[in-house]
Amino acid sequence: RSLDLRVPDDALGRSKCLTGLGTGNYERFLEARAAGRPADELTRHLAESAQYYEQGLDLLPDTAVTDRGIAHNQLGIVYTAAGDIDHALPHYQQDIRYCEQADDLYGAGQTRFNAGVALLKAGRLADARAYAEAALANFRTFGDRAADDIQDTESLIAGIDQAAAQPGGGE
Numbered sequence: 559r560s561l562d563l564r565v566p567d568d569a570l571g572r573s574k575c576l577t578g579l580g581t582g583n584y585e586r587f588l589e590a591r592a593a594g595r596p597a598d599e600l601t602r603h604l605a606e607s608a609q610y611y612e613q614g615l616d617l618l619p620d621t622a623v624t625d626r627g628i629a630h631n632q633l634g635i636v637y638t639a640a641g642d643i644d645h646a647l648p649h650y651q652q653d654i655r656y657c658e659q660a661d662d663l664y665g666a667g668q669t670r671f672n673a674g675v676a677l678l679k680a681g682r683l684a685d686a687r688a689y690a691e692a693a694l695a696n697f698r699t700f701g702d703r704a705a706d707d708i709q710d711t712e713s714l715i716a717g718i719d720q721a722a723a724q725p726g727g728g729e
Contacts, residue, residue, distance in 0.1 A: 569617040570625070576614035577629055583607035584636055604640045608633060627656030631669050634676065643680040647673060667696030667707065674714055683722045690715045 587603035615629040630653040637646035650673040657666035670693035677686035694711040697704040721727050 573617035580610035638676040
């Protein structure tokens with residue numbers, strides 16, 4: 559409803575509405591997946607989520623670095639959930655660039671962690687470890703304030719190493 563009430567030249571406001579719809583559809587996907595709903599329903603929610611995020615991203619001005627980064631990270635998450643690492647990874651990489659441009663080292667670490675998880679799921683263990691190590695380096699600059707993130711990232715690295723140690727786990 560908010561989208562319908564926005565004036566056509568309110569690109570930022572319209573974008574926030576569209577990305578909000580993307581988030582809503584992703585949440586529907588999570589709920590449907592948890593409920594064991596059919597694959598076609600899950601696919602529909604992810605496709606609609608990606609569509610809304612893409613539309614929102616298209617409306618964002620180049621100067622809205624933080625908002626653009628968030629939309630790219632969310633698209634990475636949506637494509638990861640769809641099992642499409644080839645579409646997810648460029649979005650994660652773009653968000654990392656935006657985070658670094660905005661001096662958001664913590665956000666860059668979060669996105670690197672997300673990329674590491676996606677790459678682990680895709681079986682790209684060397685790449686997963688590189689992203690996880692970079693995330694860990696980002697988080698360590700925050701010391702105790704990022705203790706949970708550091709622990710989660712160390713666990714991710716341990717999981718990557720465990721996967722690599724399995725027969726056929728090396729790349």
